[in-house]
Amino acid sequence: MSLKLDDVIDSPAFAADPFPYYRELQADDPVQWSRRWNCWVVTRYEEVRTCLQDFRRFSNVGRITGLFHRHFDAAQLAALQPLVAHYSQGLINVDPPEHTRIRKLLHDAFRPATISRLAGHVRQFVDELLAARLGAQRLEVVHDLAHPLPVQVIAELFGVPRADVNLFTRWSAGIVEFMKSPQPAFETCLRSQTSLLELRAYLRAAMAERRTRPRDDVLSLMVHAQSEGEALTEEEILGTSVTLLLGGHETTTRLLTTTILELLRHPAQLDQLRADPSLMETAVEEFLRYCGPFHRDQRVCLTDTTIGGIAIAKGDYILLMLAAANRDPEQFADPDALDLARKPNRHLAFGFGPHICLGAHLARLEMAVALGTLLASCRELRLCSDPIAWDFGFLRGPRELVIEFKR
Numbered sequence: 106m107s108l109k110l111d112d113v114i115d116s117p118a119f120a121a122d123p124f125p126y127y128r129e130l131q132a133d134d135p136v137q138w139s140r141r142w143n144c145w146v147v148t149r150y151e152e153v154r155t156c157l158q159d160f161r162r163f164s165n166v167g168r169i170t171g172l173f174h175r176h177f178d179a180a181q182l183a184a185l186q187p188l189v190a191h192y193s194q195g196l197i198n199v200d201p202p203e204h205t206r207i208r209k210l211l212h213d214a215f216r217p218a219t220i221s222r223l224a225g226h227v228r229q230f231v232d233e234l235l236a237a238r239l240g241a242q243r244l245e246v247v248h249d250l251a252h253p254l255p256v257q258v259i260a261e262l263f264g265v266p267r268a269d270v271n272l273f274t275r276w277s278a279g280i281v282e283f284m285k286s287p288q289p290a291f292e293t294c295l296r297s298q299t300s301l302l303e304l305r306a307y308l309r310a311a312m313a314e315r316r317t318r319p320r321d322d323v324l325s326l327m328v329h330a331q332s333e334g335e336a337l338t339e340e341e342i343l344g345t346s347v348t349l350l351l352g353g354h355e356t357t358t359r360l361l362t363t364t365i366l367e368l369l370r371h372p373a374q375l376d377q378l379r380a381d382p383s384l385m386e387t388a389v390e391e392f393l394r395y396c397g398p399f400h401r402d403q404r405v406c407l408t409d410t411t412i413g414g415i416a417i418a419k420g421d422y423i424l425l426m427l428a429a430a431n432r433d434p435e436q437f438a439d440p441d442a443l444d445l446a447r448k449p450n451r452h453l454a455f456g457f458g459p460h461i462c463l464g465a466h467l468a469r470l471e472m473a474v475a476l477g478t479l480l481a482s483c484r485e486l487r488l489c490s491d492p493i494a495w496d497f498g499f500l501r502g503p504r505e506l507v508i509e510f511k512r
């Protein structure tokens with residue numbers, strides 16, 4: 106009998122190492138219905154990529170709001186109205202052509218040339234964060250580096266004063282709370298909604314200021330963006346800004362933490378990267394493939410159709426297991442090997458198709474600077490956390506990771 110994901114979803118063994126389970130599903134039941142999550146679970150590379158690309162059959166509309174409609178009654182939905190309304194708007198919650206229009210207006214801000222201008226800031230943030238721990242020769246990677254870094258970078262992108270960065274950190278953590286499970290509790294959603302409303306109020310005030318006094322930041326760009334007579338509405342800017350904060354924060358935190366853990370578990374690769382920093386570009390792609398944080402992306406099926414020969418009904422909810430696809434032996438030779446020079450490496454860690462990650466260049470930059478600086482300033486890295494406690498919702502990463510080193 107083939108493996109039932111429902112039987113292992115909550116097990117510590119699945120959180121600690123989901124990849125053998127993914128492999129079994131790919132071999133025996135690559136499009137499996139989960140009763141626990143009330144959705145289809147797709148694990149093979151080919152099918153995951155097709156679903157990501159084919160927005161006519163597999164929609165982003167309702168990918169989050171569908172959660173609320175499926176799990177809550179009318180009174181609960183009324184109480185969550187601001188959360189539902191927010192997740193009906195913005196870049197990641199709409200399909201082409203509406204999506205294409207918004208994305209075009211953001212294109213300039215996220216081109217590699219624009220993002221590379223942030224390199225000095227990223228370096229400065231990494232240096233400051235590491236300098237604070239060099240004396241102790243001990244780092245709790247999540248708290249000391251991987252959590253604060255991306256939020257500082259996004260705050261810089263938005264032109265938010267450094268004094269307000271802690272607010273962004275708190276709101277980001279508060280909002281994502283409800284996304285940790287495909288079936289979040291009502292109270293969790295209410296708490297996320299409070300954080301969301303506070304962040305939206307802050308952004309609204311900042312947008313009003315940028316309207317009269319534009320600056321060199323993404324918020325000003327969105328407020329003033331015009332293309333062929335098109336502009337972004339206030340709701341679209343708010344929706345997209347929150348996606349930028351959430352999309353760029355915990356993803357990067359978890360990738361950086363899991364990468365440091367995997368390097369410590371693979372000393373030969375750690376030495377290889379230290380000895381040859383020119384490997385950094387392919388190494389970052391390999392970390393994305395091997396231990397990319399985004400395990401479960403979502404789509405809603407727009408029509409009765411099939412995936413991998415399995416009938417899927419209109420309105421069904423689909424989880425696309427990006428991390429499983431990235432270890433699919435049909436696509437990657439020796440998929441469980443961490444090969445820092447792997448090429449080609451057509452991983453799906455940033456998604457694929459119209460919604461492919463807008464912040465991919467920024468994430469790559471943060472990874473390269475953080476890892477490069479860590480390896481250059483810290484010798485004899487040693488893992489102190491054992492066993493690892495995993496956070497495993499849509500994203501996966503260690504809850505904390507203590508390392509020691511010599512200067």
Ligand code: HEM
Binds near residue numbers: 157197403453456460
């Ligand atoms: C390791 C870091 C990151 C990972 C693994 C990641 C992953 C992803 C994935 C898988 C998607 C596609 C979602 C879908 O298809 O529904 C996505 C979209 C997106 N990401 Fe990222 N992301 C990362 C970092 C960032 C950063 C740093 C930013 C910006 C500050 C960002 C902003 C976005 C935005 C705005 C979208 C929506 C794009 C659209 O709908 O067109 N991400 N990301």
